[in-house]
Amino acid sequence: MLITASIVNNHSERRARLLLYVKVGMSIRRRYGQFLQANPAVFRGRPACLFTILMVGGLLLGDARRSVAAQEIPIPAQETPILAAGTVIAAQETVGSAQGDQVPAVIAPDSGRACEGCPPRRVGTSLLQTTGINVIYEIANLVRGQVTAHITPKTWWENMQQGMVWDLDDFAVNQIGHPYQGNNYFNAGRANGLSFYESAAVTAFGSATWEFFGETNHASLNDFINTTLGGITLGEMFHRTGWLIRNTQATGKRRLWSEIGAMAVDPITGANRFASGDASRVTDKPSEFVPSSLSGVAAAGMLWRGTQASAFTAAPDPFLEVDAYYGDTNVGRSRTPYDAFFMRLRFGGGSSFSEARVRGRLYGQPLGKGGLEFLVLQTYNYQNNDAYATGSQAIDAGLGATRALSRRTNFWILGWGGLTVLGAVDSLPLGVTEKPEEGEPSAGQGVSEGPRFYDYGPGSDFGTLARLTRDGREFLLFNYIGRQIYSLDGVRANHFLQHTRVDVLLPLRGALGLGASAEYFHRRSYYQDAASTIRTYHYPQLRAYLTWGNR
Secondary structure, three states, rough: HHHHHHHHHHHHHHOOOOOOOOHHHHHHHHHHHHHHHHHOHHHHHHHHHHHHHHHHHHHHHHHHHHHHHOOOOOOOOOOOOOOOOOHHHHHHHHHHHHHHOEEOOOOOOOOOOOOOOOEOOOHHHHHHHHHHHHHHHHHHHHHOOHHHHOHHHHHHHHHHOOOOOOOOOOOOHHHHHHHHHHHHHHHHOOOOOOOHHHHHHHHHHHHHHHHHHHHOOEEEEEHHHHHHOOOOOOHHHHHHHHHHHHOOOOHHHHHHHHHHHHHHOOOOHHHHHHHHHHHHHHHEEEEEEEOEEEEEEEEEEEEEEEOOOOOOOOOOEEEEEEEEEEEOOOOOOOOOOOOOOOEEEEEEOOEEEEEEEEEEEEEEEEEEOOOOOEEEEEEEEEEEOOOOOEEEEEEEEEEEEEEEEEEEEEEEEEEEEEEEEEEEEEEEEEOOOOOOOOOOOOOOOOOOOOOEEEEEEEEEEEEEEEEEOOOOOOEEEEEEEEEEEEEOOOOEEEEEEEEEEEEEEEEEEEEEEEEEEEEEEEEEEEEOOOOOOOOEEEEEEEEEEEEEOOO
16 A cells, blocks of 8 residues: 555656646746847856756756656656766765665666666656756866856857867867767766667767857867767766676675775766665666676786887887776677677877777677677777877677687687778878977967867778687787778878787786787878878887786
8 A cells, every 4th residue: 555655646746747847948948039039148158157058958858858758657756866066965875874774675666667776767867967967067167267168048059050060179189088978978878777779869969969059169070979979889888887896786885885986987877876875775787787708908018119210119118908808799699789898998108098999799690500790899999109199980890700729729700890980090281290389279278279180081990800719818819900081171181090910928827927919000191182192101019018817
């Protein structure tokens, strides 16, 4: 009886709340239209920034709530609030019960949860939190004194009239910063029970609203693509990593620290769990976030870089490289995106952050009984070395094969190729040999004036990866990656980038091993000038390193 009454009350409260959101959203829409007609100069400046952002947030929320009111599953009365300063307080209050008071979770029939440990499905809340993330970024830009943060309804209208352009931001901002921002949008969907592809749509929503309404800069096409596709790739990787760290069967301090660690990787899911009380409930992990296998290798050593003359530097550079393997992309039928993915991070070796690569499986299908596997892969790539600085978002098709050469030795190979939706590569105009020093922007902080010394465009990518293992441990690796980028914005050229690497590995004791590798970077740029100029660059590299772990 008590449970039935609680469900009815929750449903009634939910319905009343949805009707209120619809009325508020429509009222805000009407007032927003009046604002555009009046062109209110008196609301320019910082006081209007928060007001206008909140107004758009209310408009989007009203539309979202109205569209899902008829189909959204009722949820418990304790609904996750928008991310704000109050979330920290709510998290602290929830954590107080994490010192041993946990009891097994009892999920109400109308909770909207796909499983006991899953978050409730809340489409409207995911859109609201995505808007809230944009508000937080906007406030941060205001605090930093960004000129582009002084938004008004007039700047929104100008952005919508202009349409999308190619922006002039720094390489790292566009290729790392925007994908990370998109990861937060993506996980606003995942944290509220949405599927991978539904969360991808939320990412596009967050990226588009930021581009048109979050800055005075005109909306940027390259930012929209990098934020959306890069945000999907990094978002699902971080979301699954958070579930690896999170121990939902633990209690007390052990549970608390696992939730805090997971929140550091995936802040949106972590904040929602603390605010809703899920951070203290004892449940099983959702089965889709339990990988079939898990392994990793860390390598630390020295790197000798070459030059155009192929002479290696006398003084080596230290580097740290981390490879992580989640699941097994080599085998198995898969329709669950990112149930298997590979991640590589490299620090040092000529630049403080020299490589980031994430490749996730979207689709997997065995072919016959010969060990062949057809794959569809999504890739995020960032590289910064002496030969080139490049970043890209790609979708590839791959074919993998596994073959036992003997009772102790196995051979695996993967070949792939596909579409680079958007690639970036550093580039200097003909006649310029060095990138000039950049001064302080005269138009104010946050305003990119250019020139931009890298090109943007679509293209293709292809490659192969092969490895030999003995008794389950790798002893020989071969990797080749080719990329072609056709410049649509920047220096008009067609860039062809190649990277070849061979590693030899020797196990020492336990998880400790010794490795050496030889690499070769090659770049050829075909310029579209009257002379059809061709420029070629090549740089070799050698490494010696210690490894810990096993793939």
